[in-house]
Amino acid sequence: MIFFxxxxxxxxxxxxxxxxxxxxxxxxxxxxxxxxxxVIAGEMGGATIEIIEEIRSRYGLDRPLWTQVVIYVRQIxxxxxxxxxxFNQPVSSLILRRxxxxxxxxxxxxxxxxxxGVVLGVISSYAPHSVPSHLITFFSLAGYAAPVFWTxxxxxxxxxxxxxxxxxxxxFDIVAGHHGFAYVWDVLRHLALPSLTLILLNAAQxxxxxxxxxxxxxxxxxxxxxxxxGLNERRVFLVHALRNALxxxxxxxxxxxxxxxxxxVVVETVFNxxxxxxxxxxxxxxxxxxxxxxxxxxxxxxxxxANIVTDAxxxxxxxxxRGGPK
Amino acid sequence: xxxxxxPQLILVAALVSGLLAVRPxxxxxAEHTKGTLVLGTDSVPRHFNxxxxxxxxxxxxxxxIFASPLRFDANWNPQPYLAESWKFSEDGLTLTLKLxxxxxxxxxxxxxxxxxxxxxxxxxxxxxxxxxLAAVDSVETPDPLTAVIHLSKPHPAILLAxxxxxxxxxxxxIYNTGGNIKEHPAxxxxxxxxxFKLVEYVPGEYYxxxxxxxxxxxxxxxxxxxxxxxxxxxxxxVLSLENNELDAIPQTDDIPAVQRLExxxxxxxxxxxxxxxxxxxxxxxxxxKAPLDDVRVRRAxxxxxxxxxxxxxxxxxxxxxxxxxxSPGSPLATEDVEQYKVDLDKANALLDEAGHxxxxxxxxxxxxxxxxxxxxFLQHNVAEYxxxxxxxxxxxLTVRSSADFPAWANRISNYDFDLTMDTVYNWGDPVIGVGRxxxxxxxxxxxxxxxxxxxxxxxxxxLLNAAAVEMDQVKRKALYLEFQKLVVDEVxxxxxxxxxxxxxxxxxxxxxxxxxxxxxxPLDEVHWTGE
Numbered sequence: 001m002i003f004f005x006x007x008x009x010x011x012x013x014x015x016x017x018x019x020x021x022x023x024x025x026x027x028x029x030x031x032x033x034x035x036x037x038x039v040i041a042g043e044m045g046g047a048t049i050e051i052i053e054e055i056r057s058r059y060g061l062d063r064p065l066w067t068q069v070v071i072y073v074r075q076i077x078x079x080x081x082x083x084x085x086x087f088n089q090p091v092s093s094l095i096l097r098r099x100x101x102x103x104x105x106x107x108x109x110x111x112x113x114x115x116x117g118v119v120l121g122v123i124s125s126y127a128p129h130s131v132p133s134h135l136i137t138f139f140s141l142a143g144y145a146a147p148v149f150w151t152x153x154x155x156x157x158x159x160x161x162x163x164x165x166x167x168x169x170x171x172f173d174i175v176a177g178h179h180g181f182a183y184v185w186d187v188l189r190h191l192a193l194p195s196l197t198l199i200l201l202n203a204a205q206x207x208x209x210x211x212x213x214x215x216x217x218x219x220x221x222x223x224x225x226x227x228x229x230g231l232n233e234r235r236v237f238l239v240h241a242l243r244n245a246l247x248x249x250x251x252x253x254x255x256x257x258x259x260x261x262x263x264x265v266v267v268e269t270v271f272n273x274x275x276x277x278x279x280x281x282x283x284x285x286x287x288x289x290x291x292x293x294x295x296x297x298x299x300x301x302x303x304x305x306a307n308i309v310t311d312a313x314x315x316x317x318x319x320x321x322r323g324g325p326k
Numbered sequence: 327x328x329x330x331x332x333p334q335l336i337l338v339a340a341l342v343s344g345l346l347a348v349r350p351x352x353x354x355x356a357e358h359t360k361g362t363l364v365l366g367t368d369s370v371p372r373h374f375n376x377x378x379x380x381x382x383x384x385x386x387x388x389x390x391i392f393a394s395p396l397r398f399d400a401n402w403n404p405q406p407y408l409a410e411s412w413k414f415s416e417d418g419l420t421l422t423l424k425l426x427x428x429x430x431x432x433x434x435x436x437x438x439x440x441x442x443x444x445x446x447x448x449x450x451x452x453x454x455x456x457x458x459l460a461a462v463d464s465v466e467t468p469d470p471l472t473a474v475i476h477l478s479k480p481h482p483a484i485l486l487a488x489x490x491x492x493x494x495x496x497x498x499x500i501y502n503t504g505g506n507i508k509e510h511p512a513x514x515x516x517x518x519x520x521x522f523k524l525v526e527y528v529p530g531e532y533y534x535x536x537x538x539x540x541x542x543x544x545x546x547x548x549x550x551x552x553x554x555x556x557x558x559x560x561x562x563x564v565l566s567l568e569n570n571e572l573d574a575i576p577q578t579d580d581i582p583a584v585q586r587l588e589x590x591x592x593x594x595x596x597x598x599x600x601x602x603x604x605x606x607x608x609x610x611x612x613x614x615k616a617p618l619d620d621v622r623v624r625r626a627x628x629x630x631x632x633x634x635x636x637x638x639x640x641x642x643x644x645x646x647x648x649x650x651x652x653s654p655g656s657p658l659a660t661e662d663v664e665q666y667k668v669d670l671d672k673a674n675a676l677l678d679e680a681g682h683x684x685x686x687x688x689x690x691x692x693x694x695x696x697x698x699x700x701x702x703f704l705q706h707n708v709a710e711y712x713x714x715x716x717x718x719x720x721x722x723l724t725v726r727s728s729a730d731f732p733a734w735a736n737r738i739s740n741y742d743f744d745l746t747m748d749t750v751y752n753w754g755d756p757v758i759g760v761g762r763x764x765x766x767x768x769x770x771x772x773x774x775x776x777x778x779x780x781x782x783x784x785x786x787x788x789l790l791n792a793a794a795v796e797m798d799q800v801k802r803k804a805l806y807l808e809f810q811k812l813v814v815d816e817v818x819x820x821x822x823x824x825x826x827x828x829x830x831x832x833x834x835x836x837x838x839x840x841x842x843x844x845x846x847x848p849l850d851e852v853h854w855t856g857e
Contacts, residue, residue, distance in 0.1 A: 160569040285700075
């Protein structure tokens with residue numbers, strides 16, 4: 001009962017938080033000088049004042065800001081994210097179309113970065129003062145320190161121009177129109193360079209963390225006990241030490257999801273990957289308020305939901321938290 | 327041991343992928359698909375109805391989807407298209423179009439004079455270029471293949487206004503449904519009578535055009551399909567072209583990329599085909615703000631700027647200089663104006679005369695310069711150069727950035743600026759794209775590319791109004807010559823260069839568009855060698 005009451009309170013708070021996010025985003029975005037009517041008129045190569053006024057009126061931009069906020073909140077409450085000024089499409093269909101490519105890029109990159117990072121971290125921890133270990137540390141830090149757009153462009157140059165084995169833009173070959181396995185293969189080939197860019201950025205963190213975690217794990221009592229029992233070194237290393245060292249890595253994988261979305265904006269733009277990140281970039285450039293607000297709303301909702309779920313899971317799993325405040 | 331399985335699998339997959347990718351025939355860098363042309367652009371079309379939306383993003387598609395009464399060759403001569411003939415009356419107040427017999431829309435309905443009349447009415451009421459058809463009073467349709475256009479005054483630019491980019495003939499039976507035509511659903515699912523029909527549009531990503539089998543010109547179009555990919559990042563677009571993922575970038579002003587691609591033997595780089603657009607890069611003055619309200623100060627700045635250095639060094643010698651309001655590609659252009667060859671002594675003398683002596687630090691006054699935020703090469707570089715150059719005559723110039731286009735446009739169109747770099751299109755004829763930035767009746771706050779300099783000269787107004795109704799080309803040219811001399815002399819704008827647009831096409835493509843409207847005209851004759 002306490003659990004459900006707490007959940008209800010959290011849900012109520014979350015709705016208020018979501019409302020605050022919507023209003024704040026709306027006001028901040030609309031406070032910048034200039035508006036979408038100028039972008040639309042600008043791309044027309046000029047327009048009369050009547051046309052600019054008509055655009056403002058069509059999209060309700062001529063109304064007072066607070067009226068616009070109220071209309072928008074009401075609209076969101078009714079499940080309508082609005083209509084894109086620029087793409088002439090409902091925002092919900094634009095966003096829905098862009099979510100799968102972004103998820104594919106992010107999940108693939110995150111999983112690959114975690115696996116590669118852990119492997120490198122483990123190799124590095126096996127002989128922490130050896131040349132391979134120093135080399136891994138050097139390349140990890142270089143990958144992490146390089147700006148994402150620069151890494152992306154260098155990979156494009158390398159694999160697009162000098163050694164053209166991967167496509168450098170898009171998600172699939174529009175002209176060939178592949179189906180079935182050929183389509184999957186085509187997408188994987190297009191995925192190579194954008195995901196490699198994100199992997200280079202993120203594998204460094206996993207490698208450093210897993211190295212430190214492994215070193216710590218290798219110095220614990222249970223590892224010493226395992227060795228004392230006469231287990232072979234490989235089993236001690238991979239089963240006893242690594243399994244325990246992976247816990248912080250898994251936690252970090254979850255935390256990396258947010259920053260990875262930020263990185264995806266740049267990577268998707270550089271590689272013309274048709275995901276949410278590129279939509280954010282296009283919408284910022286064109287002041288497409290409804291799309292920007294829609295994406296911010298969806299992201300805020302996802303974060304809030306994730307927090308509620310985590311909170312609820314803690315309560316279910318850990319009896320110490322279940323009782324609530326005394 | 328489970329932890330090691332995935333890394334091993336990924337390693338194997340990566341190796342196999344690499345091996346397959348480099349195998350000849352399976353690699354990415356394959357030959358083009360037969361009959362298909364893949365274009366790259368960084369512009370997103372809001373929709374495809376060029377009758378109510380100007381700009382090259384829409385025109386690139388709408389000129390393929392819709393046919394227009396006329397088209398133009400590389401020498402500014404009108405050519406038959408939907409109209410097989412056209413004739414002005416003696417007094418120049420009536421223009422009669424005779425339409426071809428066999429033209430049909432993509433839905434099979436015939437193209438008639440009713441569609442022409444409906445289109446002209448729609449453009450007059452909705453198109454951003456209001457001067458383009460302002461002189462049209464009415465359109466009579468005595469029979470399905472004859473349209474008689476009545477004008478309130480002679481209109482020498484009307485034939486140019488009938489080109490594919492400016493007058494796509496839209497079907498009355500589709501669009502005449504009432505309501506706001508700018509929001510008509512057919513704008514994103516267009517039905518035209520042009521050489522290609524739209525078969526797919528994924529907003530912001532790509533659109534596909536397919537050959538229209540019943541196009542009214544026999545044996546055209548020659549291509550089966552055109553795919554236009556929208557690639558926001560120019561570097562990515564250029565690498566896609568080098569990597570054979572694109573066949574052409576029909577319009578770009580990225581000079582460093584052009585310079586690199588020119589060396590690629592598989593590509594053909596041309597600057598032909600942009601005369602109609604007539605884009606000029608210039609330095610504009612706020613003529614109502616002191617000290618720039620004094621013509622001597624504006625002239626001093628003009629004498630201080632070294633145009634040759636900007637054109638030859640800053641822009642890597644890849645651009646053409648511009649000296650006057652009408653773009654050099656136009657038959658009405660002139661170079662017979664004061665060209666302001668750099669002369670710092672003259673500039674200093676003019677500032678002294680205007681009452682702005684140098685102080686102890688050698689400074690006279692401070693000014694601010696703006697530039698379009700996405701124009702690093704053409705504008706920001708020049709603004710930075712001007713900062714150091716104007717210091718030589720005692721003007722302390724600061725360069726102000728804007729976060730994005732709306733922020734910059736908001737400042738300029740509301741006169742919150744001293745000087746600004748700007749790029750403005752002529753759009754073929756001075757009536758459409760030139761007069762708007764000089765005529766005093768077009769000083770309209772909040773409107774970009776109106777007379778944002780707030781320049782007022784009754785003689786200029788008189789000349790522009792007279793030239794706009796002069797049907798005799800020789801007399802018209804004389805009127806525009808006088809106008810250009812006056813404007814250059816009073817320097818509301820200092821003209822720097824023609825915007826260096828280039829088309830980059832893969833070798834093996836025949837008949838690439840080189841008329842005055844270049845890629846903003848039908849690509850019905852383009853084809854691959856041997857196809």
